[in-house]
Amino acid sequence: xxxxxxxxxxxxxxxxxxxxxxxxxxxxxxxxxxxxxxxxxxxxxxxxxxxxxxxxxxxxxxxxxxxxxxxxxxxxxxxxxxxxxxxxxxxxxxxxxxxxxxxxxxxxxxxxxxxxxxxxxxxxxxxxxxxxxxxxxxxxxxxxxxxxxxxxxxxxxxxxxxxxxxxxxxxxxxxxxxxxxxxxxxxxxxxxxxxxxxxxxxxxxxxxxxxxxxxxxxxxxxxxxxxxxxxxxxxxxxxxxxxxxxxxxxxxxxxxxxxxxxxxxxxxxxxxxxxxxxxxxxxxxxxxxxxxxxxxxxxxxxxxxxxxxxxxxxxxxxxxxxxxxxxxxxxxxxxxxxxxxxxxxxxxxxxxxxxxxxxxxxxxxxxxxxxxxxxxxxxxxxxxxxxxxxxxxxxxxxxxxxxxxxxxxxxxxxx
Amino acid sequence: xxxxxxxxxxxxxxxxxxxxxxxxxxxxxxxxxxxxxxxxxxxxxxxxxxxxxxxxxxxxxxxxxxxxxxxxxxxxxxxxxxxxxxxxxxxxxxxxxxxxxxxxxxxxxxxxxxxxxxxxxxxxxxxxxxxxxxxxxxxxxxxxxxxxxxxxxxxxxxxxxxxxxxxxxxxxxxxxxxxxxxxxxxxxxxxxxxxxxxxxxxxxxxxxxxxxxxxxxxxxxxxxxxxxxxxxxxxxxxxxxxxxxxxxxxxxxxxxxxxxxxxxxxxxxxxxxxxxxxxxxxxxxxxxxxxxxxxxxxxxxxxxxxxxxxxxxxxxxxxxxxxxxxxxxxxxxxxxxxxxxxxxxxxxxxxxxxxxxxxxxxxxxxxxxxxxxxxxxxxxxxxxxxxxxxxxxxxxxxxxxxxxxxxxxxxxxxx
Numbered sequence: 001x002x003x004x005x006x007x008x009x010x011x012x013x014x015x016x017x018x019x020x021x022x023x024x025x026x027x028x029x030x031x032x033x034x035x036x037x038x039x040x041x042x043x044x045x046x047x048x049x050x051x052x053x054x055x056x057x058x059x060x061x062x063x064x065x066x067x068x069x070x071x072x073x074x075x076x077x078x079x080x081x082x083x084x085x086x087x088x089x090x091x092x093x094x095x096x097x098x099x100x101x102x103x104x105x106x107x108x109x110x111x112x113x114x115x116x117x118x119x120x121x122x123x124x125x126x127x128x129x130x131x132x133x134x135x136x137x138x139x140x141x142x143x144x145x146x147x148x149x150x151x152x153x154x155x156x157x158x159x160x161x162x163x164x165x166x167x168x169x170x171x172x173x174x175x176x177x178x179x180x181x182x183x184x185x186x187x188x189x190x191x192x193x194x195x196x197x198x199x200x201x202x203x204x205x206x207x208x209x210x211x212x213x214x215x216x217x218x219x220x221x222x223x224x225x226x227x228x229x230x231x232x233x234x235x236x237x238x239x240x241x242x243x244x245x246x247x248x249x250x251x252x253x254x255x256x257x258x259x260x261x262x263x264x265x266x267x268x269x270x271x272x273x274x275x276x277x278x279x280x281x282x283x284x285x286x287x288x289x290x291x292x293x294x295x296x297x298x299x300x301x302x303x304x305x306x307x308x309x310x311x312x313x314x315x316x317x318x319x320x321x322x323x324x325x326x327x328x329x330x331x332x333x334x335x336x337x338x339x340x341x342x343x344x345x346x347x348x349x350x351x352x353x354x355x356x357x358x359x360x361x362x363x364x365x366x367x368x369x370x371x372x373x374x375x376x377x378x379x380x381x382x383x384x385x386x387x388x389x390x391x392x393x394x395x396x397x398x399x400x401x402x403x404x405x406x407x408x409x410x411x412x413x414x415x
Numbered sequence: 416x417x418x419x420x421x422x423x424x425x426x427x428x429x430x431x432x433x434x435x436x437x438x439x440x441x442x443x444x445x446x447x448x449x450x451x452x453x454x455x456x457x458x459x460x461x462x463x464x465x466x467x468x469x470x471x472x473x474x475x476x477x478x479x480x481x482x483x484x485x486x487x488x489x490x491x492x493x494x495x496x497x498x499x500x501x502x503x504x505x506x507x508x509x510x511x512x513x514x515x516x517x518x519x520x521x522x523x524x525x526x527x528x529x530x531x532x533x534x535x536x537x538x539x540x541x542x543x544x545x546x547x548x549x550x551x552x553x554x555x556x557x558x559x560x561x562x563x564x565x566x567x568x569x570x571x572x573x574x575x576x577x578x579x580x581x582x583x584x585x586x587x588x589x590x591x592x593x594x595x596x597x598x599x600x601x602x603x604x605x606x607x608x609x610x611x612x613x614x615x616x617x618x619x620x621x622x623x624x625x626x627x628x629x630x631x632x633x634x635x636x637x638x639x640x641x642x643x644x645x646x647x648x649x650x651x652x653x654x655x656x657x658x659x660x661x662x663x664x665x666x667x668x669x670x671x672x673x674x675x676x677x678x679x680x681x682x683x684x685x686x687x688x689x690x691x692x693x694x695x696x697x698x699x700x701x702x703x704x705x706x707x708x709x710x711x712x713x714x715x716x717x718x719x720x721x722x723x724x725x726x727x728x729x730x731x732x733x734x735x736x737x738x739x740x741x742x743x744x745x746x747x748x749x750x751x752x753x754x755x756x757x758x759x760x761x762x763x764x765x766x767x768x769x770x771x772x773x774x775x776x777x778x779x780x781x782x783x784x785x786x787x788x789x790x791x792x793x794x795x796x797x798x799x800x801x802x803x804x805x806x807x808x809x810x811x812x813x814x815x816x817x818x819x820x821x822x823x824x825x826x827x828x829x830x
Binding site for chain 1: 450451452468470474475515516519520521522526530531547552554555558561568580583610633700701
């Protein structure tokens, strides 16, 4: 009954946008991303979201999520809006209060687009693989390390598998796993729930116990500016006008400015820092297996571009490579033909040579993002470079695409 | 020269409040709590803080920190204010934009008062003890555990000392360390920098290597409401009017509602959960030493009240007890005489009996908070119950008081 009512409401609303202001069917439940005890944002069974905001003297309040949703002020001085149905998964959003863009105080905040956003999570009926279960749990730990390249302390998070502490003679392979543009080292466990994905895969015998190192890909040498973050324009900048934020995914890998361009892809500073500072710290602090057969690197969006840059320039150090909604240059999300001889900085032809080939080249994307990853994977396969392609049905450039990608990717590593 | 100019500005401003609108001496530096690349909030050498906020269409914008500071809109549509000098250390604050209370998008956010606040950190010239240094580093790890008492998964953070992974036969004593009202399990490492305090003490040979377990003291049984958080009133509540938030510290331990009052102090639900769920999980997952001689418990503010409640009701399980700006009932911060026979739920007289005494009873407070902790410590000592008293000069009910307290407290444990 409830499903039918929701479906009817959906059809009715397609005809008249204002219909969303009506009460949707069923009861709404607080988003799991809310602060403790906050009832709103509240999500209906059909994915409509009711937001409520206290802003008694404001003239205009909007929810910034997708196209934006104007709120109406009620007699109780609380602003509210019920949105059209949202797709399942994790969505960043923010409030606009008389022109100020801020996080909703009703939710926990998540580092994205260079600041601490609010977010909702539309429940996923198939989400058990990223939820805690009665299985042995690994641990996500802070790992501080001093970077000589950036001359500052940096923080990574490291997942160690459930048996790491008890199996004290064992050594483990390592996946280096990166976040996307405007995110940081907290993304994969806070937004991505990677620890539960790995715990569940390992408990099921589907993935090998491994370490997962989640670093911050934003790497600025002393004196360089970090244009990635300052670009947002929501935070006052003292000097020059803010630049346009880079588009996520397509082309996001380009233009890090000074230093370290390698192979034409442009994220050499991170690669240099990684080999100078991060990898030695990990291999000193943890019991890891050596060599390329025991190292993988992957990332999402701009992190995928970084993984392609780093691995294609260092195939002697890695044997597994993944790009979730991002790989090299425009070939992560955008479409169009390309020339294997020249694309990706000219670093692809080496993959046809047995000595410099990779055991796994993995490309994934959400079906709502475009055809770029498929085009790229097809072209690689046609050129004799085997590539695995995975697509996440019905999801966009968002964390549910990347949770699904990790769940599909991790079992393919170190086998 | 600069110091003299700042001192003159300070004197001038005492005479005329509007003087703070003038440019302070010296250059301001971005707060270390800012998001990457954000220039504001910016802190002058004398502790004045310049805030800037983009809110083009707002009518009124204020900084909520202490007495509150009205901002002025400049010709560039950016609102700004320069505050009077702030004391050194970490201060939560928020923005009020046309009546909406929100976090400043320019800073990282910190869970306090039940939501994700913004914060500034006024530099502390003596802050090296809570900064990373070239010493061996311990690790702070997420520890998920299922709670039978609350029927949900809970997260604690666990600090393991630098040699935990290499000294694989060793077992360690454990300090259970709690946050304050409206905070959570992230407080001690994010706001408190406890990992660097412990690393530095252990490296100097001043503290024994130990585990530190940082749990979330907010413990709600199925069906109970969590009035602690809903009380804030900034987030829309659907039903009854919000209650007054409990005062921090004094009296904050009271009135958790249903279930588990023990000895009249009122935080029995957490104590029950701790012994049913948390301690068994820690003792199963980590190499810890057994027995009361190897267990300590401390907390700040409401967490201090919780530590007193739990330990005084279970002196067979702990031998070390600390309350930073909070202990039992009104005796943490408030003053006034009390009767050792009846105060703290009548649980104090047992501490005079050798079999049920504690090796350490520790009370601390910031000098700007009041005399309560000193009054309490003096009375305990007068009654023949030895108590250590520590005060943090010039600090209030804030994290710098608690960082200093931990730095003074940890060396006294497990010796």
